[in-house]
Amino acid sequence: MSEAYVVGTGLHPFGRYPELTVPQLARTAIWNAVRDGGVAAKDIDVAYVANCYNGYFTGQADALAPLVFGRAGLSGMPMIHVAGGGAAGSVAVHQAALAVLSGQYRMALAVGVEKVFVPGNPAASISAIATSGEQTTATQLGLTWVGDLTMSARRLMTRYGWTARDFAMIASKNRGHAAANSDAELQSAISVEEVLSARMVAPPLTRPMCSSAAVDGAAAVLIADAETAARIGSGRHPRIAAMGVVGGQYRSNRLPDDRPGMLSMDEAGRAFALAYERAGIGPEDVDLAQVHESIAPEELLAYQVMGLCPPGDEAKLLHSGATTLGGRVPVNTDGGLIARGHPIAASGVAQVVETARQLRGTAGARQVEYQGRLPRVGAIQNAGAQGGPSGGVAVSAAFLLSS
Amino acid sequence: MPNAIDELVSVSAQTGEVTLAGARCVNCGEVVFPAIQDCPLCVEPDVMEPVPVRGHGVLRDYVLAERGPEGFAVPYLQAWIALDDGPVIYSTLAVADPRTFSAERGSPMTMILEQFGTGDDAFQGWKFAADAAADV
Incomplete structure (x- = not known):
């Protein structure tokens, strides 16, 4: 093989x-x-x-x-x-x-x-990234990525008990991680209270809870x-243990759609099921993860769809500190989309860069250690481009790297 | 300048009701909008027949957008509407004051047509407004 x-x-x-x-x-x-x-x-x-x-x-x-x-x-x-x-x-x-x-x-x-x-023209960046969605029936009528994702987030707040403070904690955590990343867009830490009191983008999301399009x-x-x-270097390199890559699945509009509805995550569960099976490991083996949190609520949902916690326990996992650097399974160790920055096509590759460096032990001030050893398995979740009858993403990717 | 959306909407001269150009699968009965030829549910070619889709449905999700693309006056409301005939579509909401708008999921909504854009880029697009009965 x-x-x-x-x-x-x-x-x-x-x-x-x-x-x-x-x-x-x-x-x-x-x-x-x-x-x-x-x-x-x-x-x-x-x-x-x-x-x-x-x-x-x-x-x-x-x-x-x-x-x-x-x-x-x-x-x-x-x-x-x-x-x-x-x-x-x-x-x-x-x-x-x-x-x-x-x-x-x-x-x-x-x-x-x-x-x-x-x-001087932030709306131009929003218009540009809107071309990754469907033009005729959506984006030319004003649908934006942040708006679409926030609609899902608002529904999931009711379903899972998430609060704006949880979203602020995600933003504060990832900004804290990026403070140790000289390649990040935003390298200043920010408190939960500062995130909550920042200017509103799409209620209840404030500016620091959203990645910027203008990067x-x-x-x-x-x-x-x-x-x-x-033959290269030490000869020891992180291995791509498995890739699970799927696309948006059309579901009949005559049946209830029980998927969470957050575009980046709708198919991520399927992608990870494939990746875990191909790698012969499970979520309990994951030592760190990079996920696609273009807005903070996506990271909470990622905990669930990657299997890091049962549905409804996302905020509990966050509050436990497990997903913060120093915790059991740090998430978005380089700051994620919110703080490392989200130059759209660069993000998915940057997630692999960060994961490989962490597994090699070359992540510097933000190096993850688990019980005194380097991490052995890193998980990556990513998704994008939307349109067509399914209303789903073109590609939802789950990568597992191992040392 | 023609816009692809022009082919998708029509207005009744009598009632003023907006109808969308949808399609129904002759095999499985799935209704989609916009109209296509090939069924995404049973995955068969050339099985979709044109069918009018009513511009009426219920509010599924909405959000106040404080930032938007070029040409959009903020704030405005973005929403997903579950049409009575099945498909779920995106729309902005036509309301007097977006900031004070509040509605329950499932509230009935009706499509209206409005001009979007300006000059050569102007086109007729849709918005949804709360049904008169629900708009108390």
């Missing part, structure tokens, strides 16, 4: 970089990954770039892959552009890993890059087969 290992990780810091282009952001992440792995860039034999909005902002909708990789000095390998909203980065990682697992490629590069910040950044990973990985 073939195996795939994460042998290099790189980032361009997340934040606001109006002076840089998409290829410029990407090249920093790409070469940081090459240097991190100590690999020869000429050995990369397939390359994927995830990006959603370069076409929207610049008109260069296609040919992005040869531009991004070519301007980073890479050529000769197949260069492939993928999209998929918030899941775009996971799509690139999934394809890169499958390429290696197929046996046809020895080392694959996956980079996610996005440039969405528009100086730029890039993330890259190198994925290699067992033989190649063994």
